[in-house]
Amino acid sequence: MKAKQINLARAQLDATLEQFRSLRPIAPPRKGWIRAIRDALGMTGEQLAKRLGINKQRVSRIEQDEKLGNITLKTLRNVAEALDCEFVYGFVPRQSLETTLRNQARSVAAQRMARSDQQMRLEKQELSREEKEKVLENMITEMINTMPRSLWDER
Numbered sequence: 001m002k003a004k005q006i007n008l009a010r011a012q013l014d015a016t017l018e019q020f021r022s023l024r025p026i027a028p029p030r031k032g033w034i035r036a037i038r039d040a041l042g043m044t045g046e047q048l049a050k051r052l053g054i055n056k057q058r059v060s061r062i063e064q065d066e067k068l069g070n071i072t073l074k075t076l077r078n079v080a081e082a083l084d085c086e087f088v089y090g091f092v093p094r095q096s097l098e099t100t101l102r103n104q105a106r107s108v109a110a111q112r113m114a115r116s117d118q119q120m121r122l123e124k125q126e127l128s129r130e131e132k133e134k135v136l137e138n139m140i141t142e143m144i145n146t147m148p149r150s151l152w153d154e155r
Contacts, residue, residue: 003144003145003146003147006147007144007145010097010098010101011098013097014096014097014098017090017091017092017093017096017097018096020090020092021092023092024092031063031067032063032066032067033066034062034063034066034079034083035063035066037083037085038063038083041083043083045059045060045063046059048079048082048083051082052078052079052082062075062079073087073089076089101144102140102144104151104152105139105140105143105144105151106136106140107154107155108143108150108151108154109136109139109140109143110136111154112139113132113135113136113139
């Protein structure tokens with residue numbers, strides 16, 4: 001995918017993901033979503049097992065696996081269907097994808113500049129603070145516009 005297409009896709013995805021930001025503070029119930037919803041519906045483990053076509057012990061294991069984070073998406077989808085729920089899955093970025101990308105580009109550019117800055121200092125050709133900032137911003141913009149494969153190689 002070309003950089004322009006990636007930039008457009010990122011902007012569109014950012015707009016979509018923005019809608020989920022309000023969900024970030026929502027924590028799952030201590031007993032897990034499956035058990036909480038099942039209890040709220042007045043459904044026994046045996047009744048859920050029958051709807052899923054499994055035994056009651058397996059329902060207990062599924063609820064435990066959810067609490068431990070050891071459950072598959074397929075199982076969650078099946079249980080959601082049995083509970084007459086929609087299963088929703090997604091990632092909610094801590095900040096916009098654009099900001100994440102810009103921060104990574106800044107980090108990579110700063111690391112690269114530090115290496116060349118040391119060499120320039122040794123050769124008495126060091127740039128002024130303003131020149132360094134301008135070069136840094138140009139490097140960041142170039143990385144965002146070209147999306148080099150190496151952008152995410154450095155941490």
